[in-house]
Amino acid sequence: MLNLNYFIESIPNIESNEELREPQIIAYQRTYEHFVMNKERNHAIIVLPTGVGKTGLMGILPFGISFGRVLIITPQLVIKDAVLDSLDPEHPKNFWLTRKIFERFEELPSVIEYESKTSDWALEQSNIVILNIHKLQERLDSALIKRVDSNFFDMIIIDEAHHSTANTWETSLAYFSNTKVIKVTGTPERTDGEKIEGQLVYKYPLSQAMANNYVKSLERIHYVPDQLFFTIDKNDNTLFSLEQIRDMNLKDEDWITRSVAFSEECSLRVVEESIKILNEKRSTGVPHKIIAVACSIWHAEQLQRLYEKNGQDVALVHSKLPKEELNIRLRSIENHKVQVVIHVAKLGEGYDHKYLSIAAIFRPFRHKLPYEQFVGRVLRAIDPDEVQTPEDNIACVVHHKELGLESLWKFYKEEKEKSDVIKYIRDDDPLLNDRVSQKKIEKHTGSVFEDGKGSVERDSFIDTELLKERERRQKIEADKLKKLKELLPNIPDEALLQMVRREEEGSPSSKILRPDKYLFRKMRNLDDRIKKEMVPEIILEYNIPMDGSQLSISKLFTGKYKWISKKVNNNAGMLATYLEYRLNEQVGISDRSTWSPEEYDSALNLIEDLFILVKKILDSEHK
Template sequence: MNNNYFIESIPNIESNDNLREPQLDAYKAVYDHFTIQGNKEHAIIVLPTGVGKTGVMGLIPFGNALGRVLIITPQLVIKDAVLDSLDPEHPKNFWILRNIFNKFNDLPAVIEYSSETPKWALDEANIVILNIHKLQERLEKALSKKVPPDYFDMIIIDEAHHSTAPTWEKALSYFSSAKVVKLTGTPFRSDGENIEGKYVFKYPLSKAMAKGYIKSLERVKYVPDKLYLTLDRNDNILYSIDQIREMGLKDEDWISRSIAYSKDCSLKVVSESVEILKEKRKTGVPHKIIAVACSIYHAEQLVSLYEDFGMDVALVHSKLQPTQLGAALSAIENHKVEVVIHVAKLGEGYDHKYLSVAAIFRPFRQRLPYEQFVGRVLRAIDPEEVVNNEDNIASVVHHHELNLDDLWEFYKKEQEKSEVIKFNERESSSLLDGNVTDRIINKQTGHVQEDGDGAFITDNFINTQLLEERERRIAEEREKLQKLKEVLPNYPEDVLLQMVRREEEGTPSEKILRPDKFIYRKKRNLDDRIKDEMVPELIIKYNIRKEDKDLNKSRLFKKYPWIPDSDKHNAAMMAMYLEQRVNESVGNSKRETWGQQEYEAAMRYVEDIYKVMDQILESELGGNLNDRDS
C-alpha cells in the first residue's frame, strides 16, 4: 500500500463540473482546516440528506490524509450504502461516476472490515469502512485489537450526532493521533450534549431545495370537525378534546397516542396519502409512500388499511430475519410495492429517491427523529427522470391531533432563516447534536370517535420555485377548464378536467401488444446481450482464448470462487460472472419469477457491470495485449 496515495494522486476535484457546489465547498473547508491552517481540532460538516454526503467522504482524504483512512458508520444500512458508493468494483462508483478519476487503476484500495478480515488485507487498503460495532472493545476481533493506534491518519465519521456515545469516544481515544472529520445532517442531540469539534461547513436545507439538490416540501394536515374520546377503551362516556384538556382529565401525550392508534383517524391519513400518491404516479415515476408506525402491531394494522385501498405494501421492522429484510428492501428498490411502512428501521442513512409521501401515524416529541423521518422523502429524483415539477415536491401527511405543529414550525423557521445567511458565514453559537434515547411509553389509549366534516390543510415548507411553478400550472389548468365549460356547458366538470390533463400529458405510454411473448423477449434480450455481445466483445478486445481456463486467477472471481472451481472455460466463466452480478443487483436469482420491472432493471444493471468488468480486465490484461497470441 502506498502511504502517500492521497497526497501523490491527482484527482479531478477543483474544476470538476460533475461535483455539486456543497460537495466541493465542504472539501475545500476541510482542506483549509487541516492542510492550510494545520488545525488539530475535529472538523464538523453539516449537509442535508440527499445533497451528496457520501461523495464528500470520498473527496476529503485527497490532499489531507498522509496514510490510511477509516470511515465509521453507525449502522449496517448506512455502512452498505457508503460501501456501494466507494467500492471500486461497484457499477455506481463515486470516483468514476463523477469523473474524479477516469482509470480503474487510479482508484484507492477500499475494503470492508469484518472479524474475518486478515491483517494483510488491511495493510493493502487505502480506505477501511466499518460499522461502529466492529470497534467495540469487548469483541475479541475488534479492529482496535488488530492494529496500532497510529494505523490511520484520518477518521471520517458518518451521522456524527452519534459520536458522543461511549463506543465512539473510546475508538477516537484509541486512534487519538488521527485527523477526525464528522458529517451529519442533524447537528443536534435531544439530550443537549455537544459534538466535539469545530463546525467548518454548513449547507442550509433551503439552499439545497432552491438548487434542486433535494425535493421541496409541503405539509398536508387533517383537521377534524369534531372529535370525541373515551377515557379508556371500555368506557362509554364520550368527551370532546376541549373537555379533556379543560378538565385536565388526560395529558397531551395521551391524546396524541389515542389518535395514533385510532383506526378512524388513521383511515383519514391513509386515504389522503393514497390520493396524493396516485396523483404523483400519473407522471409514470414510481413514487412511493413511506409511513411510520408506533409499534410492529400498529404497523401491521396500517398494512391492512393500505391494502384495503389496493396498495402493495412492504413492512420493515427490527424483528425481521435477514432474508425477510432483504426481500422487503429488494421489493422497494425494484418498485414492487407502492407503500413502505417501517418501525424504527429505515431512519437515517436509508435513501430511496422515489419516497415522496411521508405519512405520520405516531407522535414525535423530539426534533431529531422527526427530521430524520422527514429526511427520507427529501432525496431528489434525477432531472432526466422528472416529468414535471410535481415529481420533486414531497408531501408530509398527518392528523392535526398528533400535535406536531411545533416541530413543523421550528423546522420551517430554521430553514427559512438559513436561506438568508450568506454561504460563507459560520454560525458563532455552537449547535447541539446527539442520539435519541428510547423511552418507555404508556400504551394506554381511549377510543376515538369523529363527527362532522374534517378538512385537509396544506402548508408549504418553503416557497420554492417548484411550488411557485405548481401554482402557475394549477392556475393555467383552471383557466383552460373554464374555457372548456363555456364551449361545452353540458359536460360534467370531471370529464372536462380529464380532457385538459390528457392534452397536457401528450403521447400515451407504450402498450404491450403481445403480453404472452413480452417476458420471453425480455429474457432473450438479456441473454443475448451477455452471451452474444458482451462476452465476445471482451474476448476480442483482450485477446482472450475462449476455450482456455487461464482467467481462473482473475480478481473478477475473488468474491465468487465457485465460478473458476466449476472447471468452465474462459467464455463460460465470464458469462457466469455477469449473470451472477445481475441477479445480485436485481435482488432475485430466480428468473422464472421475474416480471417486466425486474428485466428492465437487469438491462440497466448489466451495462454498468460490464463497464466494471472491462476496467478490471484492462488492469489485468491491458498491458499485455500485444504479447498474447491470437
C-alpha cells in the first residue's frame, strides 16, 4: 500500500549533503520556510539558471513539505523525458541515489509517467506523477483532471514556469486550487510582459553560477565585415553601402538584420568561423558540437548545405519532422554522429547536451527570452573528468555583427561584472530589463554582398577555473556491474544495477517504485510466455507448420472457439489467439490494461493450466 505520508516520514540527506549544490539546498530551505514555517499559500517561485540543477531541485522539494502525492508538470516532451530519466528510480543515474539523498533503493519514492493508458492502480500507487502539460487539457477524455479528484495531489511543481500563464495551466491550477504550487524557471520574464503569479522565494543569479563554475564560461565572437552592400529591391542591381542605408534612412534596422540573416554570403562567413572554433575545440578529443539557430525550415536547409559543403555532418531538427525521424536525428546527436545541430524552434529550453559548446546565431532575436534560452543550450558544463583543457568548458557565441544582437549581449556583460563581486546568494537582485522594440517587422529583405576579408571580435564573458572535483561513479559498484554484464549479457543495465544495489543491501526490495512499468513488465512477461515460449514449443513438439492452417480442424477450434480458425489463417496465430482469448475468459476481463497486479499473477498461473490442456488435446489428435 502507498504511504501518503512518505514525504513527511522519510529522512533524506539534503541540508548537509555535499553532493548537492548550494543553490539547490538554499532553494529547498526557502521553500520550506514559505510553506511550512510561514504557512503561506501563495505559489512559490524559484529562479535557477540553466545547468545549475533545476531537475535535482524538483526531486528534493517535496520532502518535509508535501503531505501527499506530487505532480510535476513540464511544458514539452523533451523536458518531460529529461525530468523522468533523472527521477526514475530504475534509471542507472537516478538523482536520489547518485546524489546520495538516499542510500538504499527501497527508500526512494514511487514515480510514474502519466499517459492516456495509465491505470488507476498505477496512479494510486504513485508518490510522484510526471506529465507533459498537454495531458491536462480538458478537451481530452484522458486528461488527468478527469481521472483524479481535486485533492489527489498535495503539491504541484511546474518546470519552466514562465509558460504557466497559458490557459491550460491556469485551468489545471484552478482545479487543484488547494494544492501547494512551486514554479521553477530559469527565465522568469515573458516576452509578452505578463507576470508569473506567485511569490519569489529564491533567485540564483547566472553570474553566481558562472563564478562557482556550475556552468560553462562564455565568450562572444562576432564577425565584422569590411564592407556590406545591399540591394533595396532584389530585382534591382543598384547597390547601397550599409552606411548609405542608415544615413539616408532608406530602411530600418529590422530590415537590415533580416537581410543579413538571409544572406548566404553573410551566413557563410559565420559558418566558416564557427567551424574554425569547433576544430580547435575538438582537437582535445572532446566531442564538442555547434548548435545553430535559423529563421525558418527553408533557412535551416540553406545553412545545412553550407555546413555540409564545409565537411560537417549535420542534424537538422524542426517541429515538422515525423516523430520517428526526429528521434533518429536526436540519437545521432547523442551518439556523436554529427558535428553540427541546426534547429528551428525545436531544441529550446529543456534540451540538454553538454557537448554543445558553440552557439551559431543566424537569425535576429527581437526579445531577450528566446535569445537567453538559445544561449542557455551551450552553458551546461562538461564533467571535469572529461575536460582536457580549460577551453573545453568555455562556450562561444558566434554571429554576424549586423544581426543587431548587441543589446541582448549586454545582459551577459553585466552578469560578468556582477560575478566578480558576488560572494553570497542574493535572492532579491532585480532582473535586468532589456526593453526591445515591438514595432512591426518588415518581412521582405534585400540582397547583401560583402567586400573584403572581414574580421572577428571576441568579447570574453568570464574567466573561470574548472571544478576541481565532481562526483565519479563508485568504483566498487561499477566493477560489480561489469562482472554481472559479462555473466548476463542480455539483461538491461538498469536491471543489473538494481541487482547490484539489492545485493549490497542484503535483501530484495518489495517496494514498487515504478507502478506503471511494473504493470507493463507483467503484461510483457505474460505476452512473452505465450508468444515466445508456449506457441513455439507446441509448433516444434508437434511438428506443426508455423504458417499452415492444419489446426483449423483441431478440437481446439470447435464450438464457441470456431471463430478463431476462421479469423486467423495460420497455425501459430490460431494457437496464440486461443491461449490469449481463453486466458481473458478465465480472468474475466478482456482489457488487460485494466488488470491489477493480482490479476496478472493469477493469469500467469492460469496460462500454465491452459498450456497443459492444449497439449493434452493435441496429444490425443497426434497419436
